[in-house]
Amino acid sequence: MIFGTHVSIRKGYLGAAKQAVANQASAFQYFPKNPRSLSIKDFDQEDANNCKEFSLEHQIYSVAHTPYSTSITPSKDKQDLTIASILNDLEIADACGSIGVVVHYGNQISKTDPLASYHLMLEVLNSVLIQWNGDCLILLENNAGTKGALGITIEELVQIRHLCDFPEKIGFCLDTCHAYASGLWNGENTDELFEKGDSLGYWPQLKVIHLNNSKYPTGSKKDRHANIFNSHNGYILEDHLKAFVKSPMLSGIPLILETPDDEGISHKEEIVMLKQKWE
Numbered sequence: 014m015i016f017g018t019h020v021s022i023r024k025g026y027l028g029a030a031k032q033a034v035a036n037q038a039s040a041f042q043y044f045p046k047n048p049r050s051l052s053i054k055d056f057d058q059e060d061a062n063n064c065k066e067f068s069l070e071h072q073i074y075s076v077a078h079t080p081y082s083t084s085i086t087p088s089k090d091k092q093d094l095t096i097a098s099i100l101n102d103l104e105i106a107d108a109c110g111s112i113g114v115v116v117h118y119g120n121q122i123s124k125t126d127p128l129a130s131y132h133l134m135l136e137v138l139n140s141v142l143i144q145w146n147g148d149c150l151i152l153l154e155n156n157a158g159t160k161g162a163l164g165i166t167i168e169e170l171v172q173i174r175h176l177c178d179f180p181e182k183i184g185f186c187l188d189t190c191h192a193y194a195s196g197l198w199n200g201e202n203t204d205e206l207f208e209k210g211d212s213l214g215y216w217p218q219l220k221v222i223h224l225n226n227s228k229y230p231t232g233s234k235k236d237r238h239a240n241i242f243n244s245h246n247g248y249i250l251e252d253h254l255k256a257f258v259k260s261p262m263l264s265g266i267p268l269i270l271e272t273p274d275d276e277g278i279s280h281k282e283e284i285v286m287l288k289q290k291w292e
Contacts, residue, residue: 014258015074015267016224016287017041018280025057026064026109033073036281037288040074040267042115042221045105048080051091051098056105065110074267076152076186076221077106078115085137086119086130096140099151103141106149112220112267113150115186118164118173130163135176142179152186152220157194157236165195167206171213184218188271189257190225190239193249196232200253207262216262224258224268240272242286255291 017040020032026043033041046054068075079102087095102114123129138151153170156162164170174183192198198206210216226239226247239247241254258268268287274280 014287014292015039015265016270016284017074017267018270018274018284019043019078025060026105027060027067030064030067030071030073030075033075034071037284038280039072040076040269042076042078042269042271044080045077045102045109045114046080048078049082050080051082051094053097053101054105056108058108061105061108065108068110075106075109075111076113076115076267076269077102077109077111077149079117083116084119085116085134086122087133087137092137096137099137099141100144103145103147103149103151107147111149113152113184113186115152115154115221117154118156118162118170121161121163131173131176134173138173138183139178142177142182145182150182150184150220152184154186154188154223155191155195155197157188157191158196158234159194159236165191165197167197167210167213167215171215174218184220185215186221186223187219188223188225189249189254190223190227190271191236193227193231194229194233194235194237196234198257199231200250203253203257203260207260211262219263219266222258222263222266222268223271224254225271226254238272240276240278241270241283242290243276243278246276251290259291 017038019042020029029043119134156164158165228237228239229235
């Protein structure tokens with residue numbers, strides 16, 4: 014199984030890859046630039062190339078994540094900046110040899126036109142991807158359903174990819190906490206979820222899983238991650254998580270921890286436990 018964590022680029026992209034190795038991980042996720050800004054980064058190409066070479070040498074997978082403020086349903090005054098920012102993220106991630114760049118699905122932007130958000134998402138994605146010819150994919154992530162967020166069903170995710178002019182440049186990232194919080198997955202309906210995803214062609218396009226427990230019950234629509242083995246503040250049962258990610262349909266997909274690193278267990282310790290208990 015391919016376990017990884019989110020790591021900092023404080024010491025550069027190569028430093029992030031080395032931190033993954035130090036965490037005994039075989040994958041890592043990183044913000045390609047300041048996570049709180051959409052500003053374009055003039056990145057160190059040599060550092061990115063070194064990250065790619067190091068990752069290939071150590072057989073490490075990587076994935077980038079767009080800054081927090083990235084939305085594919087941006088306001089008009091931020092649309093051009095958002096498109097440029099996502100292209101910048103793709104360029105950096107491609108140079109680092111990453112699978113793709115995770116982008117959260119969009120939000121509801123109109124109370125009167127339920128399709129407005131989907132039209133805007135397609136406009137933004139098409140504007141980005143018509144300019145992008147690298148290997149790195151955009152990876153649409155399912156939402157937890159907070160504050161009018163869309164993208165909580167497999168149907169939505171698949172349909173946006175299908176309707177985009179460049180579906181081959183789009184994949185998916187599944188967050189287990191988001192799926193649980195939204196009610197898409199409740200731990201008991203794993204077989205049904207796999208059947209639905211299979212019938213819609215979702216699983217072949219799934220490239221990364223965010224492996225997180227949830228601090229709130231299923232259907233709460235609250236996006237708060239908990240550690241995998243924390244029975245005191247994690248609502249997803251270990252057996253349910255294990256059964257989900259060990260499905261043959263998910264074989265070989267990197268599992269990235271976005272769990273707390275300061276609540277009694279470090280990411281390194283959590284990876285060691287995952288390997289001991291699940292492999």
